[in-house]
Amino acid sequence: MSNKPQKTESNKGKAAKAQASSKTASNKGKSAQPRLHPTAQEPNFISEGMQRQVSAVSPEKKTKKQSAEDFREFIRSGRLELLIGCVLVAAILLLSLGSILYTPYDINFMDITSRMAPPSAHHLFGTDNMGRDIFSRAVTGGRFTLLVAVLTVLSSTLIGCVLGLFSGYAGGIIDEVIMRVIDAVSSFPGILIALIIVTVLDLGRFTIIIALCIMFVPSFTRIVRTGTLQYKDAVFVRSSKVFGASDLRLLLMHVFPNIFPLLLSSVIIGLSNAILAESGMSYLGLGIQPPTPSWGRMLYEAQSIIFKAPWYAIAPGLMIVFTIVGFNCIGEGIRKKYL
């Protein structure tokens, strides 16, 4: 620390010019800085520049240890997971939303001359048994799968919030009745509920949303109810009650914001569960109805020609896995970082 002032002085101009670039990080004058301003260094602290910068003052051994420690901290704080998750989800979103504007081929265009063609420059992921381009179908299918997942989770979160806040805040017999019904619904294994709903409602294009929504309501209701119980007697809630705040205001402005972080991470993990459930149902032929493509349906079609065209299963399957890994990473990251 003692040599810091003069060196900083000599490099003042440079340091001011580009603080965030990794070139500046190798500037010796800033070597003691990370401890003082950890946030300024975060974006690039596993970059090469950081390692060079540390090695400039301390022996080689410590460098390794320190950067390893930083990296471990990076993992422990959940930032790595957030990063991976965001990258994966952004990539999938980009591909799926991009399919509205452009797909290499029309999703229903059948090229009879190149049926079951292996991946090539013309067909990135190959073609299926009817000569349709798998890449185009996979990205378009992603759009519908994601749409169903988002709508499902949003609506079930909304219902779950209303039921949970109401149930937790009201207490007594209302709470008891709501919770018993919720218990009964959740004692059916997830996919069974979806199967019931699909059976009794006419199998429309998006019946699956209603089915999955009912499947997800119980967990959100439980989370919100537990949170409500935890905060409804908190001092800050009671004090605003004294000031004459209405019940609705108490719930929405004071109780709900406190539940929000936990709810957010459950919502994101819920998204990945919804994608899993949707593709399962579509695989059974009970989800999104053809000719609308979806990942689950594509896997079903792929299964019958798996020996002749194994790549057909790989494309939608990997898309599902990447999307779910992405959402799970974000959810876990939020949980680690903020809870």
Added chain:
Amino acid sequence: MKYISRKILILIITILFITLLTFLAFHVLPGDPAQLILGTEASPEKVEALREQLGTNQPLLRQYTSWISGFARGDFGTSLKYQKPVAELIAGRLPVTLLLGTMVIVLTLAVGIPLGVFAARKQGTWIEQGVSLLTMLGVSVPGFFLSILFMWIFGLVLHFFAPGRFISWESDPAGCLRFMIWPALAIAVPQTATLVKYIRTSMIDELRSDYVRTARGNGTPENTVMYRHALRNAIVSVVPLIGMMIGEIFSGSIIVEQVFAIPGIGRLLVSSVTSRDFPLTQTLVVYCALIIVITNFLVDIVIQLIDPRIRLTE
């Protein structure tokens, strides 16, 4: 005893709710089941005849009570598609699904617990990171995608089994197991990943606790600390998860049975849904939910026997 009787009471209420919800779902939501089964083009006489057969022309309460009492007597109704008693259909397929489920549970526990403990032991090392990466992947792979991959790699390429050719236990027990191991693995992978995650977290919690420090301070060998002290407590906190898993495993087997063409309950259920065989679906749904609720009840009782502390906190 008070604990158990309370649990039994809750169990009965839950079962009643399950039957009621299922009944309402099948009799109120669709409007007229007979019409729905036959479609809109069916002649009125046919619809009327089916109504008579299903009993849906009677008042709702009567329908519910007769259905419930039939259930209690073991009379589950008759399947429309197969024209056979539902009980008979279930009896033929239940052993297959039970075998599959048992294999999944055995696999999950046999791999999940050691791996979880291993990850907890190597806390803060690259091995632990590797294991968490694996669990993250394991949780994210849908069972049916794994099944398709297994069918392709192990079935069609490596010829470990003949895909789609189910071998029954009666004809060849060893062949049956050799076939069933793949669907069982496909269901077990996500379950194992979840279990590893929980075991690891609860092991780490236990290893941080006072009694472990005391034991170590007394010079207890590390292995004893690990397995006699920490693991035993960690497992207790994981047992409720096993209860939940049974539902998950069942959900998984519904789809995986479809992929591997295994004639089990799941396959029967899906075919009853697609062929609009209302009586069969309705009974199967309740039947499956009951199995799960009752196993969960048994798990609760077992936990309480293993760890009396739970009884005190409730």
